[in-house]
Amino acid sequence: MFQSIFNFLVVTDAESGSYYPTTAGNIALFVVVALLFLAMFAYGGSGKKKVNAKQLAFSAVAVALSVIASMFTVFNLPFGGSITLFRMFFICYIGYLYGTRSGILTGIACGFLDLILKPYVVHPVQLLIDYPLAFGCLGLSGAFMKSKFGLMKGYVLGVAGRYLCHVLSGVIFFGMYAGTQNPIIYSIIYNATYIVPEAAVTVILIALPPVQAALNVIKRQVTE
Numbered sequence: 001m002f003q004s005i006f007n008f009l010v011v012t013d014a015e016s017g018s019y020y021p022t023t024a025g026n027i028a029l030f031v032v033v034a035l036l037f038l039a040m041f042a043y044g045g046s047g048k049k050k051v052n053a054k055q056l057a058f059s060a061v062a063v064a065l066s067v068i069a070s071m072f073t074v075f076n077l078p079f080g081g082s083i084t085l086f087r088m089f090f091i092c093y094i095g096y097l098y099g100t101r102s103g104i105l106t107g108i109a110c111g112f113l114d115l116i117l118k119p120y121v122v123h124p125v126q127l128l129i130d131y132p133l134a135f136g137c138l139g140l141s142g143a144f145m146k147s148k149f150g151l152m153k154g155y156v157l158g159v160a161g162r163y164l165c166h167v168l169s170g171v172i173f174f175g176m177y178a179g180t181q182n183p184i185i186y187s188i189i190y191n192a193t194y195i196v197p198e199a200a201v202t203v204i205l206i207a208l209p210p211v212q213a214a215l216n217v218i219k220r221q222v223t224e
Contacts, residue, residue, distance in 0.1 A: 036109040058222045059094050059106045066090040066110050067117065088138055089202050092158040093215075095142035096151045097223055103139025103158070111135030122173055129169040137161025151206060151215065159199045166191040 069087035091110055095103020111131040121127045140161050141154030170187030178186035205211055 033109045033112050036105050036112075054222060055098055055102065059098070059102065062090040062094045063106060063110045063113065067113055070114065070117065084198060086198070086202050086205070088159055088162065088198065089155065089206070091135065091138040092141035092155045093151070095139040095158060096145050096154045097219060098142070099145055100139055100142030103142040104136045105139070107136040107139040107158075108132040110138075126169050126173040129165050134162045134165035134169075137165055152203065155202065155206065156199070159195060163191055163195045166195070 066087045069085045069090065072085045091103065091107045094106045111134060114135065115121075115127065115131045120130075138158040138161065141151070141158040143157060144150035144154040147153060167184075167187045170190055171183050174187065174190075175183030206215065
């Protein structure tokens, strides 16, 4: 029965050995994303009150902007991963504005959408690590939402969480591509080649005074 459901939702590329969602699989993923936003509406935020419509709408916009940014890739790596235009920032910003719980749920939703648009799956556990878990970690930025320079510190923490997930996945599931190199070193370097450049450029950008001023204005508008 499980195999039948799996074949209904997923198709295997015989040449690359990678799994891709079928039309039914994509519909199922969209349902999961919708349920995540419903969960955010019911249980997100600080835990003292439900998420309001403004927060839910802004989180959805952030996911949309992240998906759009992912389409403008500077460089694509052969086994997954790409340098994009600030896509991680949008999810980290939600965590910074509304807290870790909302940030993580938004990141997970973004991860599932990324799975629909750019799937590269060789194992079900690798799917979980590289998509919902890795992108969910971007929401850890909420840990510094009330801290001085909180956005900067939160962004670094969220990106570091995503990076560690991809490194772990690389060691476990893609170590065969390391050749004679140590799989851990290979995974650390491989994932750093696309995570670090985007993170560095983003940190420089959000450190600029005009950008900080603009982000503060947005924060006041969406959190009041």
